[in-house]
Amino acid sequence: MLNLPTDLLRTFVKTVDTGSFTRAAEAVGRTQSAVSLQIRRLEALIDAPLFVRGSHRVRLTEQGLVLLDFGRRMLALNDEAVGSLRPAKVAGAVRLGAPHEYTASLLPEILGKFARSHPKVSLEVTCDLSKNLLGRLAQGEFDLVVALHDGPGDGRGTPVLSEPLVWVGSPDHARHEERPLPLVVAPPPCIYRSRVLATLNRQGLPWQIAYTSSSYSGILAAVRAGLGVTVLAGSTVPEGVRRLGEREGFPAMGRLDVRVHRAPEPAEAALRLADYIADSLV
Structure with a gap:
């Protein structure tokens, strides 16, 4: 029976999560060449490519997507088991x-x-x-x-x-169509705020700050109430808001x-x- 080493799986998952072999190497404490070697070893074990070669960004093959789901669950179970066996220390x-x-x-x-x-x-x-x-x-x-x-x-x-950055607005209001664009943001030195204002200014899109809140819940409440639009990290976008993109006239915001x-x-x-x-x- 073939066994998949957890150290190889951890490097594979971290490469996907960080979006690059260089960042994955920093995260797991190895060199980039060592990370590449671990990925090749994992591909040799399963006899299938995990990443699309020649892509500028990390992009998974069909087999890579399947292994990613299994890998996350295997690592979570491994870590929980290890932690449960050594809690007293x-x-x-x-x-x-x-x-x-x-x-x-x-x-x-x-x-x-x-x-x-x-x-x-x-x-x-x-x-x-x-x-x-x-x-x-x-x-x-x-x-x-x-x-x-x-x-x-x-x-x-x-x-x-x-993390990809995502524009969000209210599904029940059309404030995203207004110009100047009404913004819901946190106060300085918020990184989202800085990225939003810099991007809109660079694109020449008029804006105004309609609502400021220092809390995530306050920003979401304002967006849902139709006070304006905001930008969130992709993994933190909740249900009950509308994602906005280039089709609605919003510029790409990159990643953090x-x-x-x-x-x-x-x-x-x-x-x-x-x-x-x-x-x-x-």
Whole structure:
């Protein structure tokens, strides 16, 4: 019976999630050539190509899409089993900072599984804008921070995900057709806000800020009420909003990097949580 090594699967999944072999190499702590070799080994094991060769971006073959689904489930079960068998060795409090949209969407399920596997670890979660979180991390307020980065980044942190940015509006209103375009945004130094204003100015599209809120829930409530449109990371777009694209006259917004940052000399509990988030955040 053929066995698929979890280290190869982890590299494969991380390559898909980060969107490039270079970022995957940073995430798994290997060189880019080592990551490429692991992918070739995995392809040799299953006797099928996983990625479309010659594509500028990471693009999966049909076999790659099938393996990605199985790989995520296999790694999640592996990590949960390992954590359940070694909970007594990890204890203490972890101070985690993360953007509002992730604490409201993806992180609750991830942190819930971590807590069940590590019952002696207590979690203190704080929400804020990414740049504020990184500043507070430097001041010693956090053990871990999940933060957005505008572009490839400056080498800080561990890349865990490359997120497409998506325009969203209300399905019950037509504010997206108005000019100046009414915007619902967070206050500075919000990365989404900076990207939106820079893109609209570059395209010569008139805009006005119709509503400002520092919380993810406040922004969604304003969008659903028809106060304006906003931009969200693709994985955090909830039900009950309308996605807007080039067909509606909206410019492409590119992608943002999601990175996990550790405090200097973190405790074992913080290291374990950082690895768990990096492997689970998709």
